Amino acid sequence: MQSPAPTSGWVKNAWYVAAWTHEIAPGRIHARTIIDQPVVLYATSDGTIVALEDRCPHRFAPLSLGRLEGDHLRCMYHGLKFAPDGSCVEIPGQKLIPAGACVRRYPLEIVGSWVWVWMGDPAKADRALIPRSLALDDPAYRLQAGQLDYDAHYLLIDDNLLDLSHLSFAHEKTLGLDMPQWADLRPRMSPLDRGLRFQRWHTGHRPRGFMKKLGEAIDVWTAYDFLFPGIFLQRTVFYPAGTAERSGRREPVDAGDPLFYRVDEQAVTPVGPRASRYFYAVGTRAEDIDSNKLERLFAVTTTAFHEDKTIIEAQQRLIDREPERPMLGTSLDAGPTHFRKMVAAMAGSG
Numbered sequence: 001m002q003s004p005a006p007t008s009g010w011v012k013n014a015w016y017v018a019a020w021t022h023e024i025a026p027g028r029i030h031a032r033t034i035i036d037q038p039v040v041l042y043a044t045s046d047g048t049i050v051a052l053e054d055r056c057p058h059r060f061a062p063l064s065l066g067r068l069e070g071d072h073l074r075c076m077y078h079g080l081k082f083a084p085d086g087s088c089v090e091i092p093g094q095k096l097i098p099a100g101a102c103v104r105r106y107p108l109e110i111v112g113s114w115v116w117v118w119m120g121d122p123a124k125a126d127r128a129l130i131p132r133s134l135a136l137d138d139p140a141y142r143l144q145a146g147q148l149d150y151d152a153h154y155l156l157i158d159d160n161l162l163d164l165s166h167l168s169f170a171h172e173k174t175l176g177l178d179m180p181q182w183a184d185l186r187p188r189m190s191p192l193d194r195g196l197r198f199q200r201w202h203t204g205h206r207p208r209g210f211m212k213k214l215g216e217a218i219d220v221w222t223a224y225d226f227l228f229p230g231i232f233l234q235r236t237v238f239y240p241a242g243t244a245e246r247s248g249r250r251e252p253v254d255a256g257d258p259l260f261y262r263v264d265e266q267a268v269t270p271v272g273p274r275a276s277r278y279f280y281a282v283g284t285r286a287e288d289i290d291s292n293k294l295e296r297l298f299a300v301t302t303t304a305f306h307e308d309k310t311i312i313e314a315q316q317r318l319i320d321r322e323p324e325r326p327m328l329g330t331s332l333d334a335g336p337t338h339f340r341k342m343v344a345a346m347a348g349s350g
Contacts, residue, residue, distance in 0.1 A: 011271065011346045013120030014229060015130050017267040017279055021113050022136075024049050031064035031075070035119055036272045039106065040064045044071040050084045051117045053104040057088075063103065074292060076275060091312040113137075114267060114279065129194070131231045133265050136281060141263060142291070143283035144298040148309055150278060152269035152316040155340065157231045157278060160308055161266065162196070162335035170311055173339070174304040187222075188250075194234040195227035196335055196344070199251060201244040210293050211238075214259045221252055226339065228346065230268025237261050261285045264301075274316060280305060 016034045018041060024030060030041040031054055038054035040063045052073070054064050061077035068074075069185035072089060074081040080101065083091040088101035107118040107125035112133035136143050150157060160166060167175050168183035187200040202220040207213075218241055224234030238260040239252065247253050267279040282301045283294060319325075329337070 009347050010119075011229065011343065013118075013124050014346070015109070015116040015118050015125075016229060017114045017231075017269050017277075018051065018108075018117045019115045019277065020136075020147070021049075021110060021115055024115065026200075027068060029064050029066065029068060031062065032117075033271045033275075034117060035270050037119060038062065038064075039117060041115070042068060042073065044084055048084070049108055049110070049115055051106040051115075052082065052086055053106075055103065056080055057101060057103060070102075086228060087234070112265075113281075117233075122286055125153045131225070131233060133231075133233060133267075134263065134281070140286055141283050142286050142289055142294050143263065143281050144294055145279070145281040146298075146305075147280065148305060149271075150276040150309055150313060150320060151274060152312045153274060154230055154268050154276040155343070156312050156315060156319075157268045157276055157308075158226075158339060159336040160312060161230065161232045161268070162198075162226055162339055163332050164198075165332050166308075170307050171304045172305065174300050186331065186333050189338070191338075192227065193223060194346075195231070196339060197223070197225050198335065199223040201247075201249050203241070203244050205238075207238075210296070211260065212236055215240065217241050218259065223251070224264075226335070228343065229270060232264065232266040234264040235261065236264070259287050262288075271302045274320075278305070278309075 017031050018034060018039065019030065024041055024043050026043050028042065032039045032041060040052050040054035043049050052063060054062050056063055056075040057078065058078055058080055061075055063073055063075055066074050066076045068095060069081065071084050072081050076156065078163060079092040080088055082088050082103055086103045088097050091097055107122050109116045109127050111130045112135040114133060116130050134141060134143065136145055157336035165183040181202045185200060187198040190197045200222055204217050205220045206217055219239045221237045221239065222234065224232060226232055237258045239255055239258055243252060243255050247255060261284055263283050265281045269277045271277055282298055289297065
């Protein structure tokens, strides 16, 4: 299996999740780093979120250390002031503003509750390339969100999400409780534009806790799309026993209303060569859970994600000791291997 970092560098022509919409508070300046590039975010008076290069062109001071003056952002090193489009509108003590006195404005879109920033050629920034995720306030669902910062390359986190066999071991007391099928059964994998789709049935699952009311043994359908740079959109659907067989162990057909419908949406954003940010939301249909049970579901999920973080950061430290040492490949690696090849091709093409 190939090394954890693509040799061809970052993929620039792509949308990256920079923040949750609720993070961008009015009147505040927010510093982010995406694919090793500094970005500053803020909201204008009409609520429009702006993404600029976090670097004043004068002496390269971070604009995130500046101050907002209405919809403008002033550098607090020598006072240059910039409009939301990145143009310089004032240089103290100087009337002439050079043409080069501007900062890059990045294309930005809001989809669901994520703030997406395009890091490449603005002419290629196609909103249609952004995966469709749920808004946290969608009335049809109850969702709760969080995020984690990793000291690890983003592709190691992608590997983790592309191969869910680890649930049987890394999460044996949380998300993988009593579900050895995660490691024993291989999912059906199919290609997507900029990603992969995974589908599988787990039969004979015995629910625990507040899920016991679903039955003693049920069938569970899991399907998720995994899209560049690390967008994980999964639906886990619980059905009465026998549904998998009636569906030919393929996508449920005429299966009726499910017993329970779980939503998991995650986004991995590369920060730097050994740093990543991981956004996640978990929940269900609104009728499937109350707020107290959602808190319990979210707590278990967050505990599991900290289990991932512990392993992946330790993995990164060992890789850094011998970066050229190859990993042993197994049949579990079909997803990660295919995705890494896709990323290398994207990086090579810009």
